[in-house]
Amino acid sequence: MLVKTFAAAVQGIDATMITIEVNTHSGNKSMIVGLPDNAVKESYERILSAIRHNGLQTPRQDVIVNMAPADIRKEGSSFDLPIAIGILASNGNVQNAEFDKYFLMGEMGLDGSLNPIKGALPIAILARELGLKGFILPKENALEAAVVNNLEVYGVENFKEVVDFFNNKINLEPTIVNTRDEFYANVSAFDMDFADVKGQESVKRALEVAAAGGHNIIMVGPPGAGKSMMAKRMPSILPPLTLNEALETTKIHSVAGKIGGNVSLLAQRPFRSPHHTISDVALVGGGTFPQPGEISLAHNGVLFLDELPEFKRTVLEVMRQPLEDRKISISRARFATEYPASFMLVASMNPCPCGYYNHPEKPCVCGQGVVQRYLSRISGPLLDRIDIHIEIIPVPFEKLSDAEPAEKSEIIRQRVIAARNIQQKRFEKFPTIHCNAQMTSKMLAQFAFPNKEGTELLKNAMLKMNLSARAYDRILKVSRTIADLENSENIATHHIAEAINYRNLDREGWSG
Secondary structure: EEEEEEEEEOOOOOOOOOOEEEEEEOOEEEEEEOOOHHHOOHHHHHHHHHHHHHHOOOOOOEEEEEOOOOOOOEEOOOHHHHHHHHHHHHHHOOOOOOHEEEEOEEEEOOEEEOOOOOEEEEEEEEHHHHOEEEEEHHHHHHHOOHHHHHOOEEEEEEEHHHHHHHHHOOOOOOOOOOHHHHHHHOOOOOOOOOOOOOHHHHHHHHHHHHHHHOOEEEOOOOOOOOOOHHOHHHOOOOOOOOOOHHHHHHHHHOOOOOOOOOOOOOOOOOEEOOOOOOOOOHEEEEEOOOOOHHHOOOOOOOEEEEOHHHHHHHHHOOOHHHHHHEEEEEEEOOOEEEEEEEEEEEEOOOOOOOOOOOOOOOOHHHHOHHHHHHOOOHHHHHHHHHEEEEEOOOOOOOHOOOOOOOOOOHHHHHHHHHHHHHHHHHHHOOOOOOOOHOOOOHHHHHHOOOOOHHHHHHHHHHHHHHOOOOHHHHHHHHHHHHHHHHOOOOOHHHHHHHHHHOOOOOHHHHOO
């Protein structure tokens, strides 16, 4: 008897429908075809054990399972459930013929219990697009999939529940999530606040400018100056995610299996802080079975690289293209996958190996040329792609002991949102541009042209600091953001001057 059930395979951050065809006939062999990987081939033994454990009849005939389309590689153990239901239906244990109305996904244990899967959200989105009635999957993934409206999502703990559901012995309760209420309830709930940061007003200002324009920023200062502390508070001053951004971000984390069982939709911008021993593939994504890397997990959020020079040179260099294109393409012999990577890079580093170059009190013990060699671990092209360079000095005791609270993140965030609203109106005719940092060189002439005095100031800075053409563009973008924070239509000289001050790490302008 031929039976068809339906599942999905995730490619990139989107899903493709997979038809599971199960046919039984006389014999005693089993076969799974359709380009399955080893995890899929091993599913038959798990399924047989689960069937026996739950007192159901195991097949006593040849079982042929075809996974169509056959030219797409089927990976992972999440196809266990649709294959199991197909096998039981083919030998008469499941009577209902409504398989064409549901997606089935789930990894089965030997006792039939269902374990979580990856990519539940993009699969649920595909189910709705195809007009299916429902999606049956492990209970741990139910909240994640229930974000998709107009689709009945059933979370189950054991595959026997699915068998009884199709045999009309039980009714499954759909999981219901009020997406908007849950999203807006958590969009401003932060554990960290800039009110905890004493002093460092110039650095806070630089971080505010970076947040307002979506600019990449690097902080340089001695150990204990507060670099990591301030970086971790960046999401609290960034504009809140829109529902579309939250859905896209959640899809990426869903594909990577990074969403917990009690989370439906990510409401806050992601903050990723990989260790400096990370590999190239872990950062940008890929692998034998391609997965999103840290730069994609930071999409619509912040990627924080602490102690930037300690990262491998090759790891840093592979970021150059995603920083420009805001996406990463992973190509293999048989396919190509593209992951979004529109993130804000926040980096920090010590000024030298000992950490005390330019320190107001502690002497630097590094030898001649060591500081320059340490900075040289970061290539010029990568440094050019970082819009804002800010130097940090330690906070004096008087500031640390000051009982007066600092400015709250919420107040800074309101100024950032106001500047972003100006940019949104400015770029409303450009669907791929959302903030000043994304402006093209052609757009700079239209939206970020300085006055005569500002042009002369910028010319002198270019000659004195030997800046590149890319650095020139970065200064104009940052000055446009500074003007937006002041609600100024034109870029004034003092806007250019402040933006130039944020380039103090350029080769000829710092460390001799």
